[in-house]
Amino acid sequence: MKYNHFVSLGTCLQLVLSFSTISRASAVQSPTVITTSGRLVGLDDGAGVISFKKVPYAQPPTGSQRWKPPAALVSGNTVDASALGPSCLQQFPLAGQAATIPLFNTPPPPSENEDCLFLNVWAPASIQGPLKAVIFWIHGGALSFGSASLPYYDGTSLAQNQDVVVVTINYRTNVFGFPFGSDAAEIPLNQRNLGLLDQELALQWVRLNIHAFGGDANRIALMGQSAGASSVTWLLQRHPINPPFQSAILLSSVFSVEVTPTTNEQAWTAFATAVGCAGSAGVQRLTCLKQVSASTIHNFFNGPNAPPVFSALIDNITVFANPIQRILDHKVARVPILQGNMENDASVFVLGQSDVGTFLNNTFGPGVITPAAIAPLYPGLSGFSEISQIDRDFSFICPASLHTSAYARSGMTNVFRYIYGAVFADLQLFPGIGAWHGSELPELFGTYNRTSATASEVQLSSTFQTIVASFAKNPFVSPVPSWPKYNPNSTTLANLAFNGNVALNNVVQTTSTAQLDEACAPFWDSIVLLPPTGAGAV
Template identity: 30%
Template sequence: MNRRHALTGLTALTATALVTPVSARSAVSKVQTTAGPVTGQVKDGVSVYLGLRYGIARRFQPPVKPEPWTKPFAAVTYGPASPQGSTPDPYGQSEDCLFLNIWTPEANTKKARPVMFYIHGGAYANGSGGSPLYDGTNLALRGDVVVVTVNHRLNAFGYLYLARLERLALGGANVSLLEHTPSALRLQQSGNCGQLDLHLALEWVRDNIRNFGGDPNQVMVFGQSGGGAKIATMMATPSARGLFNRAATMSGQQVTASGPGNATLRATAFLELLGLKPDADGLAKVQTLPVADLVAALKAKDPVIGSGGVYMGPVLDETVLFRHPFWPDAPSQSHDIPMMIGNTRDETRAFLGGDPHNFELTWDELPAKLPPQYRVDIDPYIVIDTYRRLYPDMSPSDVFFAATTAGRSWRGAVEELEARAKAGAVIYAYQADWRSPKDGGKHGAPHTIDIPLVFRTTAVPDSITTDSDDARRIADLFSDAFIAFAKSGSPQTPALPQWLPYTMAGRETMLMDLPPQLALDPRGEERKLFSKVPFIQQGT
């Protein structure tokens, strides 16, 4: 398989954070896959298979299935992550990153369990399925389910849109795509390769999960932040149809995809930072440059947003993706798939809480601070006046975090919920209201808080939840709801109040707290305030 794992540089924190260290596992469980035999390790009743290859990535091209092997492959360590500019992954980074991980109560059994397929966050730029927070041991044991996490190509490696530049290099409008063989049009799907990786991973699950004790006809995809956005995109992508039959997104929406024009502007800026022209010669060279050069070029100033590193995500390329994920309506291809959409009450305390001054804002500072962060064009004075009327006890900092959450993060969830409800498709909503006790509670219920609650990894040292008794109690509620949804298409459990689907009439939303409560149109006045202005997802 010619796979190398870079284990050097593993920090002490990461080593202790692993919920089920590989060194503590024992026994071997051999499973046959379509490509060849694999062996895993068993710990506490869970068979664990790490770093299973599901595909081979060729730069800027769709993934392909791996070459078969005959000697059993020891799946005992995570595969490398996609190249990225963040802190190095302890298991290395590589363009050869198409690996998945499985936790199952029992392999090689007649019993077929629901499959919970998790897609990591990090926008479309960073992350890995090997985070200690995503260890599937506790979730598999709790729900008698099979848990899968996955790596796929990110940033330029997964979403650099070169199709229009290739067309221009071939002759532009004088060239008919139908007249060219696939070998001539090598880059037509480059803007969505990361999505195609996920499709291939789900095909691998369909073809192989039965031998790992999973039911290929009962697959739930779930993901947080960028993972949820990738799922929203798959809901509207024809080639993903039939690969899953439940979907749950956690603070991750993709209402609109990147238009091909903006994606081409970004590709051009990316090439320019590499010293390449957007012509045939530049396209040829970018396919052979060292990985480090491409990672460095991700710092190119985004020509559409006007700041930050260049954004890359799914593209409306008319080849893989033919419509925006949730605009102008919910995609009809996935109307029959039950969906759950969640958000956290204080999303932006995770993004904006790193600046201590944001906790000490004055009313005079607030009008200038708000618009760049809530990302819609609405008068900040109207926003401030509305919040002061609704919540007289809020400080300027409280208003800052609440309004940026409502306009920037929650708004996308509302758009998708409304689209599904209007179409009559089954949709459930939740809001994580339980506040983390960490750092005196200043983080509230921030972005990412639901990850360790669903996976039951609150004991991981860097978990925002802490491992308090209350954290474990809310983890019971969260994980059981997700398990129930994977099994039945409804998140209802005996411990929760009656959880009704979301409708336009009631806007039913489960407030996940101690105790939980079903609310009708929670924060409705905030929703109405921001619904006055159009929503287009930043970056698209």
């Protein structure tokens, strides 16, 4: 799959970049790198890691460029790359803000701005020796919020401890990245998933420039969590030949297996009217919407009349129909896969819910699935614990099972699947949420609370980083010697960090997938093929 507006930099830039080196304007403070975006002046922390932040990889998607595919930024200017840039504009639906913001946006990023297409790079200070593996991080946030500027995505620890290059990226979210109204031909369907096009352009930038930071463009590991992991599945789908990455790491993917929501013209018209752009769909209304201030649009989508959270649309360019069949037909990137879930992946999304019937009606429609029909799948559970398991299986476990099993069935032998079970007291922000969605990220990035973390949490951070970095460096062997390659019909599922096992020599306890997936084949798999709008995650 090629995007002409992504590859327009041309091979001539490769010649320029081949002479790029890291230099220092002073002994410690200001490492500099020459890239297609300009001369970046970053920071040396004095502890073996250099960083370059707020690196522009695209022209500002503002004004007349709002709701248009990203355009590569090519510049010879000097760029201050010493501090994190703004997030893309965020949407936090009112109904869930009380839980969502403390869990996924605290501490908050520095600021929000429509001009937000930046990335960050952390690299070992020494670039001597062989080029290093690259971890390309895509944040989660239900395609509605999230940012590369969140403090817990700081790449210093990973780069320092594991001798890898870490890249984190912003991409447009919510209505700015996934407009859901057509306005005639002014926003063609194949230009609707703008946030995904942003991700592609950022990856193209990394391919062109990462060697200047000591990174190996041929050893890029895509890594994402939640909606970021779903983004990784879409990248796998659209690069079946010569993929621009070597491997993929998917944490709690909310991979939508079959159906993606279509446009919502009624909601789009209501939005346009609310911000002062009444009238029928077409050029005139879209022109008006492009002139509305970003803050006005932001306020509407964080207010009481905002439509549901956003999703990508099937355009058969960035998101494909029949993704499982595409895997079986070898129409996806056939690269090693490391994929898994949290033991309590859905707990944070059903906090405060205890009536199973109400949950089922709200999620799947009145009477579609009854408590009696579901009860045999969850013996001994009721209330919140049953709801949490139902949502976990439907939204996370069964889609992951379908995805990894399809890869294994298609003949891919380098697939590794896990379930993560570590629970630490300082991460229990709400009672009973267990190993909740996203609670592995402080361990992954080494950004856990230094004052409250236990010795086990510190040890697990080192262990989990080693697992991920080992896979990024060489995904063709097991990231832990005791971890077998995944076969859905045998004892190859890795229970990670259960029962206090946090050292590299005991963190993996292999088990059969039968118990974890026991509700999938007999019930959820057929329903997962047609997910309702009520289900979702970040």
